[in-house]
Amino acid sequence: MAFFALKLGTKINILKATKLVYLADRLSIERRDHAITNDSYVSMPFGPVNTNTYDYMNGKGSIRQNEWSSFISNRAGYDLPLAKGVTLGSLDELSRSDLKILEDTWEQFKDIDKYELAEWTHRFCPEWQNPGESSIPIEFSTIFRKLKKSDPGEMAEEIAAERKLRLDLLAG
Structure with a gap:
């Protein structure tokens, strides 16, 4: 986001921001079989959304909201302002390949209006389903399948196992 x-x-x-973060994760999954954010996804009316990132944007992150706030200030209307003092060097937890994917995503979509970008995700992200006024979970196996990965179910199980391990480590 920053x-x-x-x-x-x-x-x-x-x-x-919501669309760019999702598209960067999707590109990362396409290239490296894993996302940058380690987030979960849902289909919402304006396209696919990273659920935890969306919660942080709205000040409702379940854990590590303070870390988020060191990069992004509180939402101001429909904008997400940078926190004071944030520079590209501040993003040192991102790998070079993460930064390359973010840069590639930016170059592809920087000139597209926010609403056109939402429409673009409706047309070119086949994992998105119209949820009406609600939301529908997007499973990793669905993303892998839509990206034509060889074993989407097994790849999704690996991600689930990695997430469980991370949660166990955070729980101490």
């Missing part, structure tokens, strides 16, 4: 806000200067529209 990467894209930096690209725009000091803030980014929440809808555009």
Whole structure:
């Protein structure tokens, strides 16, 4: 999120940010079989959404909200402002390949309006389903299958096992 806000200067529209973060994760899954954010996904009316990232955007992150706040300030209307002092060097938890994917995502979509970007995800992210006024979970196996990965079920199980291990480590 902070990467894209930096690209725009000091803030980014929440809808555009939501789409860019999802598209960066999707590109990462396509290239490396894992996402940058380690998030979960849902189909919402304006396209696919990273669920935990969306919660953080709205100040409702379940854990590590303080870490989020060191990069992104509280939502201001429909914008997400950068926290003071954030630079590209502040994003040192991102690997070079993460940064490459973020840069590639930015280059592809930077000139697309937020609503056009939402429409783009409806047309070109076949894992998205129209949820009406609600949301529908997007399973990793579905994303892998839509990206034509060889064994989507097994790949999704590996991600689930990694997540469980991370949660166990966080729980101490």
